[in-house]
Amino acid sequence: MNFHLKLYSKLPATAISCYNQSIMQEIYWPEYIEMPVKLKLADLHIHTTGSDGKLTPREAVDRAIDGGLAAIAITDHDTIEPALEAMAYAGNRLTVIPGVERTDSLLRHHLALFPDGFTDNPASLKKWERLAWMVQDTHELGGKVYASHPHSMATPSLGRRAIFFLIKHSNPLVYIDGFEVFNGAVADNPFGRSNEKTLDFYRRYRPYLGAAIGGTDSHRKKLGRVVTIFPANMSIKEALESGTTGVAFSGETDTPPLCELIPQTLSSWYHAFKLHRS
Numbered sequence: 001m002n003f004h005l006k007l008y009s010k011l012p013a014t015a016i017s018c019y020n021q022s023i024m025q026e027i028y029w030p031e032y033i034e035m036p037v038k039l040k041l042a043d044l045h046i047h048t049t050g051s052d053g054k055l056t057p058r059e060a061v062d063r064a065i066d067g068g069l070a071a072i073a074i075t076d077h078d079t080i081e082p083a084l085e086a087m088a089y090a091g092n093r094l095t096v097i098p099g100v101e102r103t104d105s106l107l108r109h110h111l112a113l114f115p116d117g118f119t120d121n122p123a124s125l126k127k128w129e130r131l132a133w134m135v136q137d138t139h140e141l142g143g144k145v146y147a148s149h150p151h152s153m154a155t156p157s158l159g160r161r162a163i164f165f166l167i168k169h170s171n172p173l174v175y176i177d178g179f180e181v182f183n184g185a186v187a188d189n190p191f192g193r194s195n196e197k198t199l200d201f202y203r204r205y206r207p208y209l210g211a212a213i214g215g216t217d218s219h220r221k222k223l224g225r226v227v228t229i230f231p232a233n234m235s236i237k238e239a240l241e242s243g244t245t246g247v248a249f250s251g252e253t254d255t256p257p258l259c260e261l262i263p264q265t266l267s268s269w270y271h272a273f274k275l276h277r278s
């Protein structure tokens with residue numbers, strides 16, 4: 001990957017006490033916060049067999065624990081049930097944030113992460129509603145909203161206009177809590193190299209975009225390739241709320257074969273286009 005080398009450098013070996021330290025090759029830590037001596041890792045974008053992923057929710061938990069992650073978010077498409085299953089299975093062995101990757105009326109994705117113990121009416125999370133309605137809905141349910149793979153051309157995503165629409169919205173419940181500055185699926189997709197652009201955008205508009213997050217966006221078996229890094233003396237929740245987060249990328253790729261990738265990319269755009277015209 002060719003990212004901004006002045007921002008990404010090797011993670012200091014002392015920063016992380018878990019297994020991942022040797023494989024985290026590239027890092028973004030906000031320039032305005034001193035880098036903590038010890039960090040923890042969280043993968044905040046994971047799909048399971050509950051939608052279009054290949055790991056079961058339980059396998060995702062086991063792999064995260066084996067990999068030394070401090071927290072994960074299970075973010076299946078428009079369903080929170082796999083996340084609740086992972087949470088129940090993990091118990092207190094791992095922080096599992098209940099999440100959903102929501103799809104709006106233009107089939108664009110965004111992440112909603114809910115508080116601990118969010119189990120109310122899992123079936124009530126609606127999809128294909130207007131973006132502002134969905135963002136307000138997540139906030140009313142106590143959740144937080146993150147732009148996933150923003151600007152990506154590979155998957156319908158919130159682009160510049162949609163992001164400005166949210167941050168300038170007059171409704172006080174319509175705003176974003178964070179921004180996925182690095183997405184593993186985008187890094188793998190030859191049609192979607194937008195992580196660089198995304199990081200530039202984040203650095204420029206950071207005061208309006210909340211916490212920087214990163215996630216593998218795992219649809220296959222590997223997780224923890226892209227992680228949100230945060231100070232070891234904070235919980236992931238405190239770090240996200242205070243914006244004390246950065247992102248690290250292992251440099252590993254996990255590119256699906258072209259025979260999977262091309263139909264996936266074309267079909268997500270075809271459906272978005274069809275819905276848009278209807």
Ligand SMILES: [Zn+2]
Nearest residue numbers: 101109148155
């Ligand atoms: Zn997505």
Ligand SMILES: [Zn+2]
Nearest residue numbers: 045047101217
């Ligand atoms: Zn995703």
